[in-house]
Amino acid sequence: MEEKKVAREERNREKLANGDWVMAEFYATWCPHCRRMQPVMGEFKREMEGTLEVVQVDVDQESALADSYTIEVTPTFILLRKGEQLWRQSGELSLERLEKAVQEFDKANL
Numbered sequence: 001m002e003e004k005k006v007a008r009e010e011r012n013r014e015k016l017a018n019g020d021w022v023m024a025e026f027y028a029t030w031c032p033h034c035r036r037m038q039p040v041m042g043e044f045k046r047e048m049e050g051t052l053e054v055v056q057v058d059v060d061q062e063s064a065l066a067d068s069y070t071i072e073v074t075p076t077f078i079l080l081r082k083g084e085q086l087w088r089q090s091g092e093l094s095l096e097r098l099e100k101a102v103q104e105f106d107k108a109n110l
Contacts, residue, residue, distance in 0.1 A: 009062040012055050017083045021052035026066055026076040028059050033092045034075045044098050
């Protein structure tokens with residue numbers, strides 16, 4: 001079990017550090033705000049398929065990764081491009097707000 005956890009954390013660390021376009025969601029299974037975000041994130045993943053990768057990080061299972069991004073509140077969303085943080089926001093967000101964050105930075109980098 002520990003081996004799977006370490007492998008997942010390393011895989012996610014690699015994606016966040018080197019992915020072309022990545023939206024990271026740092027969440028906790030016990031967090032009511034995170035649970036309410038699940039359907040929003042499901043729709044966001046579907047809409048962004050082919051545009052960016054959504055990486056979901058359980059802060060309890062991947063605490064070292066959460067610590068490296070100084071996650072103090074769940075959920076926290078970070079938009080990254082090749083490891084650089086472009087945008088960060090915590091709390092419950094609408095699908096429209098997540099899409100807008102991507103669109104703002106996508107247009108800026110064209």
